[in-house]
Amino acid sequence: VSVTANTDKDFTRSAGRQLALFAVLAVAGVVLLMMALSWASSLTGTGAGLTGGVDPRTGTVTLVLSEEPPQLNSTLATDQVSGMVLGHVMEGLLRYDENNRLAPGVAERWEVNGTEATFWLRDNARWSDGAPVTAHDFVFAWQTAIDPRNASEYGFILYSIRNAEAINQGELPVSELGVEALDDRTLHVRLERPVAFFDKLVAFTTYYPIREDFYRATRGRYGADAHTLLYNGPFVMTRWVHGAHVRMEKNPNYWNQDRVQINVLDFPYMTQDANAHLNLFKDGRTAYTTLTEENLNEALVRRWHLHRFMDGSVFYIDMNFREGRPTANWNLRRALQLALDPEELVYRVIKLPGYLPGESLFPTWLQGVDAPFRQEYPAPTATPDVQQARRHLELARRELGRIPPLVLLTGDNPLSNKQAEYYQETLKSTLGLEIRIDKQIFKQRLAKMTSGEFDLVLAGWGPDFDDPLTFGDLYASWNLNNRGRYSNPELDNWVRFAQDATDPRERADAFGEIQRILFEDVVNLPNYERGIVYVVDPRLEGLVRRVVGPDPDFSNVRIVEADG
Amino acid sequence: MWRYTLRRLIQGVITVWFIATATFVAMHTVPGDPLAADKAVSEEIRANLEAKYGLDKPIGQQYLVYMGNLARGDFGISFVQKNREVNDIISEHFPVSATLGILAIVFAALGGVLWGALTALYRNKLPDIVIMFLVILGISVPSFVFAALGQLALVNVNNLIGISLLPVAGWGTVWHMLVPSLVLGLGTMAYLTRLMRSSMLEIINSDYVRTAKAKGLPPTRIFTRHQLRNAILPVVTVLGPAIAAITTGGFVVELVFAIPGLGRYFVQAVQQLDYTVIMGTTVFYGAFLVFMVILVDLLYGWIDPRVRLE
Numbered sequence: 001v002s003v004t005a006n007t008d009k010d011f012t013r014s015a016g017r018q019l020a021l022f023a024v025l026a027v028a029g030v031v032l033l034m035m036a037l038s039w040a041s042s043l044t045g046t047g048a049g050l051t052g053g054v055d056p057r058t059g060t061v062t063l064v065l066s067e068e069p070p071q072l073n074s075t076l077a078t079d080q081v082s083g084m085v086l087g088h089v090m091e092g093l094l095r096y097d098e099n100n101r102l103a104p105g106v107a108e109r110w111e112v113n114g115t116e117a118t119f120w121l122r123d124n125a126r127w128s129d130g131a132p133v134t135a136h137d138f139v140f141a142w143q144t145a146i147d148p149r150n151a152s153e154y155g156f157i158l159y160s161i162r163n164a165e166a167i168n169q170g171e172l173p174v175s176e177l178g179v180e181a182l183d184d185r186t187l188h189v190r191l192e193r194p195v196a197f198f199d200k201l202v203a204f205t206t207y208y209p210i211r212e213d214f215y216r217a218t219r220g221r222y223g224a225d226a227h228t229l230l231y232n233g234p235f236v237m238t239r240w241v242h243g244a245h246v247r248m249e250k251n252p253n254y255w256n257q258d259r260v261q262i263n264v265l266d267f268p269y270m271t272q273d274a275n276a277h278l279n280l281f282k283d284g285r286t287a288y289t290t291l292t293e294e295n296l297n298e299a300l301v302r303r304w305h306l307h308r309f310m311d312g313s314v315f316y317i318d319m320n321f322r323e324g325r326p327t328a329n330w331n332l333r334r335a336l337q338l339a340l341d342p343e344e345l346v347y348r349v350i351k352l353p354g355y356l357p358g359e360s361l362f363p364t365w366l367q368g369v370d371a372p373f374r375q376e377y378p379a380p381t382a383t384p385d386v387q388q389a390r391r392h393l394e395l396a397r398r399e400l401g402r403i404p405p406l407v408l409l410t411g412d413n414p415l416s417n418k419q420a421e422y423y424q425e426t427l428k429s430t431l432g433l434e435i436r437i438d439k440q441i442f443k444q445r446l447a448k449m450t451s452g453e454f455d456l457v458l459a460g461w462g463p464d465f466d467d468p469l470t471f472g473d474l475y476a477s478w479n480l481n482n483r484g485r486y487s488n489p490e491l492d493n494w495v496r497f498a499q500d501a502t503d504p505r506e507r508a509d510a511f512g513e514i515q516r517i518l519f520e521d522v523v524n525l526p527n528y529e530r531g532i533v534y535v536v537d538p539r540l541e542g543l544v545r546r547v548v549g550p551d552p553d554f555s556n557v558r559i560v561e562a563d564g
Numbered sequence: 565m566w567r568y569t570l571r572r573l574i575q576g577v578i579t580v581w582f583i584a585t586a587t588f589v590a591m592h593t594v595p596g597d598p599l600a601a602d603k604a605v606s607e608e609i610r611a612n613l614e615a616k617y618g619l620d621k622p623i624g625q626q627y628l629v630y631m632g633n634l635a636r637g638d639f640g641i642s643f644v645q646k647n648r649e650v651n652d653i654i655s656e657h658f659p660v661s662a663t664l665g666i667l668a669i670v671f672a673a674l675g676g677v678l679w680g681a682l683t684a685l686y687r688n689k690l691p692d693i694v695i696m697f698l699v700i701l702g703i704s705v706p707s708f709v710f711a712a713l714g715q716l717a718l719v720n721v722n723n724l725i726g727i728s729l730l731p732v733a734g735w736g737t738v739w740h741m742l743v744p745s746l747v748l749g750l751g752t753m754a755y756l757t758r759l760m761r762s763s764m765l766e767i768i769n770s771d772y773v774r775t776a777k778a779k780g781l782p783p784t785r786i787f788t789r790h791q792l793r794n795a796i797l798p799v800v801t802v803l804g805p806a807i808a809a810i811t812t813g814g815f816v817v818e819l820v821f822a823i824p825g826l827g828r829y830f831v832q833a834v835q836q837l838d839y840t841v842i843m844g845t846t847v848f849y850g851a852f853l854v855f856m857v858i859l860v861d862l863l864y865g866w867i868d869p870r871v872r873l874e
Contacts, residue, residue, distance in 0.1 A: 007777075010783065011777075011783040011786070011787075012685055012686070014782075014783040014784055014787070015685055015783055015784070015786075015787035015791075016682075016685060016686075017784075018783075018784045018787050018788060019678065019681055019682060019685065019787075022678060023678050026674040026678060029670075029674075030670060030671070030674065033666075033667070033670060034667065034738045034741065034742075035738065037663050037666070037667060037738060037741065038737055038738030038741075040659070040663060064822070068645075070644050070645045070646065071645050071646055071647050071648065073646075073647065076646055076647075078601065078602065078603070148608050148609060148612050149612060151605075151609050151612040151613045151616065152609070153601050153602075153603050153605050153609070154603065155605075155606075155609065156603070156606075168606065168608065168609070169606060169607075169608045170608045220647060221647050222647070223647065224645075224647040224648055241824065242648075242652075242653070242656055242657070242824065243656075243657060243824035243825075243828065243829075244660075244735055244822075244824035245824075268734055268736075269733055269734050269822040270822055270824065271733065271819055271820070271821075271822035272819065273819045273820050273822075275712060275715070275716075275820070276715065276732075276733050276819070276820050276821070276822055279715050279716065279718075279719045279732050279733070280732055280733055280822075282719050282723065283718075283719050283722050283723070283728060283732045284728075285728075285731075285732060285733075285734075440595075440596070441596060441835055441837075442835070442836070443596040443597055443598060443600050443836065443837040444595045444596030444597070444837075446597065446600035446601070446602075447595070447596050447597035447600050450597070450600065450604065480604030480605070480606065481603060481604045483604070
């Protein structure tokens with residue numbers, strides 16, 4: 001027995017030694033392999049992790065991009081990330097300055113006069129290849145954007161230009177668009193009707209210039225890569241590795257050199273993961289990150305200076321006014337309005353920092369005549385009142401008969417889930433109403449909203465331009481985004497009036513009326529205005545947040561020495 | 565041998581065709597409108613978009629057009645990135661996923677074989693107990709937890725020593741790969757360890773090992789030639805599918821570590837109903853998986869003469 005035991009022990013020992021040898025070989029092999037892979041990946045790499053979030057020596061600011069811009073063709077871009085990137089590398093006729101006021105861009109002066117607008121372009125505005133930016137570049141860009149063959153989702157934003165809508169519907173050729181280059185430096189626009197805010201519109205992404213010869217030379221790949229885009233903004237994009245890296249460098253041809261204080265804006269990371277953003281900030285790799293509710297405590301422990309910003313979007317419950325839908329009944333809608341409390345939703349349920357309980361379709365940031373719109377026209381609000389709500393529900397029952405379970409359409413994300421469950425629970429316990437939650441992926445939610453397969457839907461709206469009309473026409477009977485098909489001649493009249501009028505007071509009055517109708521007729525139920533909490537590297541100054549336009553805007557930032 | 569290879573390849577092509585067809589049908593049955601966007605668009609614009617992507621044709625014709633393009637290796641243009649070809653997406657991002665995957669599978673295979681052999685050699689002793697505990701942990705904890713923990717650990721280590729020892733996220737150098745590939749390979753490593761251990765234990769008690777010992781062969785030779793080589797066979801078998809699973813399953817790791825791999829496109833395309841990218845990535849990964857299985861079968865014959873097929 002002892003002999004076998006000994007040989008067994010011997011065997012184990014020498015086999016173990018053999019195994020250790022293999023392990024050493026394996027480690028050596030892995031090291032070799034990694035060296036080979038390292039060489040291979042330098043071909044697809046991003047150069048991430050080489051610099052800190054703020055590098056005063058090279059004037060580099062490093063940041064994280066939450067996702068890859070789908071493409072950077074300004075006539076097709078729709079999303080926030082594309083808008084942010086384009087806002088740094090392109091410039092329209094006008095732009096918003098660091099105080100969010102309208103400022104000259106490519107145009108040094110302009111005049112909007114009834115249905116005519118004229119822009120005089122500066123002579124030192126240059127493309128990144130050195131050629132001057134001319135009025136023809138704007139004509140070409142706008143004609144491209146409105147061309148139905150281009151199929152831009154944002155074609156509608158040009159509709160105030162004469163014939164734009166007809167061209168977009170395929171009824172007229174693009175050459176009929178009411179925009180004309182009188183000479184290289186004068187752009188003349190004829191409008192469909194007087195537009196009070198046309199100067200604000202031309203600061204929008206879709207209105208950026210495009211040079212025709214360059215566009216044609218890209219053969220349908222304009223804006224697909226860094227080298228298929230021509231720049232005229234404060235920065236040029238020097239590197240774009242898809243899904244991995246966007247690098248922008250100061251544009252030496254930009255007319256306003258004083259405005260740009262840093263040399264490089266580098267985005268060597270692209271991820272949607274909020275914790276990854278935070279970890280990169282903690283590691284000093286990025287100069288900026290937003291914070292989620294879970295991360296807030298850590299930020300406080302670390303004594304970071306927190307910034308708050310309302311991003312300008314409003315969120316609300318949309319209702320279906322199609323025939324046969326229970327929500328077409330006013331008493332039922334009024335009962336819902338009286339039963340739900342946006343304050344409870346925001347402070348007790350969502351609990352996200354920076355969020356504001358919703359009171360109106362018109363968010364707090366909108367300007368009225370002399371003061372914020374909502375100060376001049378306070379939103380009528382309902383005090384939650386269960387007794388009153390039950391009374392209205394009773395009336396609704398009398399008018400409708402039995403009320404079937406209401407279908408609440410929502411997106412499939414944690415925030416929507418929380419909200420939907422809150423509504424389900426609240427309406428069940430206060431009114432005894434059955435709510436059936438219909439959770440769908442984004443595209444299917446939109447499809448169902450368009451086809452009207454819902455009673456209630458969690459929806460939201462972000463501004464396209466800096467005027468209350470960007471919200472105000474949402475429930476006009478002809479608006480395709482009015483997915484509940486609300487139709488009210490009185491509201492339509494006010495919308496038409498606000499579109500055509502140019503007197504600021506009269507327009508503001510019209511929006512006040514629209515706000516009143518939306519409340520009294522219970523067209524939607526405001527939930528909240530979205531807020532963002534974020535932190536910035538203390539060595540960075542001059543970050544600008546915008547409700548309309550590229551946000552966050554890093555084009556004015558300066559690197560300063562941190563104190564302590 | 566060549567005839568066998570050829571037959572397997574033809575079978576593989578049929579399998580890929582089947583995958584493509586099934587995906588096509590499934591994709592078009594999934595509810596939702598691929599052209600829906602935040603802002604509603606007019607009829608005219610919609611018609612133009614449909615024409616651009618060929619969605620205006622009847623579904624049967626769409627299928628035929630699609631298969632024709634597929635045969636030519638053309639996957640079309642992405643619905644989300646409207647001027648980017650799916651072929652470009654695959655050729656730019658698959659190498660990244662492959663690099664990460666290769667490293668992960670190498671970690672998994674080497675680790676699995678070494679730990680497995682070690683636990684079998686010292687069964688029921690301390691190394692075995694400790695490693696098997698870790699193995700259970702590795703199998704049961706999902707990779708997104710490891711990914712998050714791995715990144716957090718990196719941040720804390722970097723903060724503690726004051727300099728960045730390893731990058732927290734990103735891609736480009738070998739240092740970026742180390743932690744993500746370990747995290748990605750961990751589950752497979754644990755699985756392979758268990759597989760290797762049981763297969764070793766079976767062989768240690770087999771007749772030919774006893775004969776070899778009785779013949780008086782040197783222990784190192786018995787261990788490597790008789791035990792390891794035979795025990796490794798089941799590991800090789802699962803390696804093929806494991807490679808495919810790892811290179812396709814890196815979605816979360818790619819997201820957390822900001823790695824520009826194909827896994828992200830694979831998952832997001834489904835969420836965004838990006839038809840062409842769904843088809844492109846699925847068919848590509850399907851073909852990849854089929855090819856890996858064939859490769860492993862051929863490799864198997866080379867390692868084990870008994871299954872060499874004529």
